[in-house]
Amino acid sequence: MTLLTVEGLHVRSAEGRDLVSDVSFTLGAGERLGLIGESGSGKSMTALAIMGLTPPGMTVSGSVVFDVPGLDRIEVVGAGERRLTSLRGRATSTVFQEPLTALDPLMRVGRQVAEPLRRRRGLRGRALHAAVRAALEEVRLADPDRIARAYPHEISGGQRQRVAIAMALACDPALLIADEPTTALDVTVQADVLTLLDGLVRERGMALLFISHDLAVVSRIAERVIVLKNGVAVESGSVGEVVNAPSHPYTRELVGSARRLDGALDSALDGALDDAIDGRTS
Numbered sequence: 001m002t003l004l005t006v007e008g009l010h011v012r013s014a015e016g017r018d019l020v021s022d023v024s025f026t027l028g029a030g031e032r033l034g035l036i037g038e039s040g041s042g043k044s045m046t047a048l049a050i051m052g053l054t055p056p057g058m059t060v061s062g063s064v065v066f067d068v069p070g071l072d073r074i075e076v077v078g079a080g081e082r083r084l085t086s087l088r089g090r091a092t093s094t095v096f097q098e099p100l101t102a103l104d105p106l107m108r109v110g111r112q113v114a115e116p117l118r119r120r121r122g123l124r125g126r127a128l129h130a131a132v133r134a135a136l137e138e139v140r141l142a143d144p145d146r147i148a149r150a151y152p153h154e155i156s157g158g159q160r161q162r163v164a165i166a167m168a169l170a171c172d173p174a175l176l177i178a179d180e181p182t183t184a185l186d187v188t189v190q191a192d193v194l195t196l197l198d199g200l201v202r203e204r205g206m207a208l209l210f211i212s213h214d215l216a217v218v219s220r221i222a223e224r225v226i227v228l229k230n231g232v233a234v235e236s237g238s239v240g241e242v243v244n245a246p247s248h249p250y251t252r253e254l255v256g257s258a259r260r261l262d263g264a265l266d267s268a269l270d271g272a273l274d275d276a277i278d279g280r281t282s
């Protein structure tokens with residue numbers, strides 16, 4: 001069943017520059033798609049357009065349709081803010097590169113995790129308290145009570161990203177968009193957070209749109225990839241196909257640099273590219 005259909009998506013800046021050109025793909029329930037490309041290739045802009053969050057002044061055309069069971073079908077392009085608000089949280093939610101952007105520095109972590117649970121699930125009192133604890137436990141945070149009482153600056157970067165993931169999952173989204181969720185973390189923490197995300201997406205049967213400049217990371221978590229260059233999808237296919245037989249010179253470059261980088265990655269990530277090459281990553 002198709003959850004998201006993106007057709008001929010185009011994003012143009014206020015100055016008339018094409019930032020995303022004619023990008024099309026579909027994402028089914030439980031599918032994991034990677035969007036890969038170098039900095040400035042249009043990955044984040046594609047994700048923002050899918051959520052109806054492109055900066056003011058930009059022109060978006062084409063079609064982005066969410067068809068989530070239990071929710072009204074919604075065309076994001078041209079939709080009003082009220083329709084878009086109903087989309088966010090339940091149909092889709094996002095984890096960004098820098099968890100501090102999702103967290104209020106002046107509010108204790110527990111209250112922040114409680115907010116979407118209160119708003120969307122209507123939980124109060126003890127039920128809300130238990131749900132916050134369960135949400136923090138689900139992202140494998142040891143000592144959830146201490147984390148709940150802490151302010152964001154009192155916990156580590158990896159813990160903050162786990163909290164941001166807990167908040168993104170609070171409304172049980174059908175599609176999780178993860179925009180470079182591990183890039184700001186050091187390598188061992190990166191591997192842990194990636195393993196966590198991978199597990200949660202599988203357990204919940206969520207679809208995942210995973211954005212990264214790093215092919216080794218994408219091949220660990222995604223089944224299919226789209227390669228973006230200057231806002232254009234230059235290649236797409238299964239991870240195995242794209243890594244084994246890249247047809248576009250730009251993809252060949254990405255594969256080459258991923259191989260070089262692979263040696264520098266933590267051992268937990270080391271095998272990812274090899275797995276993809278061997279076809280072990282479906």
Ligand SMILES: Nc1ncnc2c1ncn2[C@@H]1O[C@H](COP(=O)(O)OP(=O)(O)OP(=O)(O)O)[C@@H](O)[C@H]1O
Nearest residue numbers: 013019037038039040041042043044045046055213
């Ligand atoms: N607010 C904005 N106004 C005008 N142009 C923008 C704006 N934000 C981003 N851009 C431009 O849009 C293009 C695509 O940017 P985007 O952030 O989607 O790239 P990206 O692939 O996600 O890169 P990164 O990995 O660095 O985030 C870039 O050329 C960028 O300069």
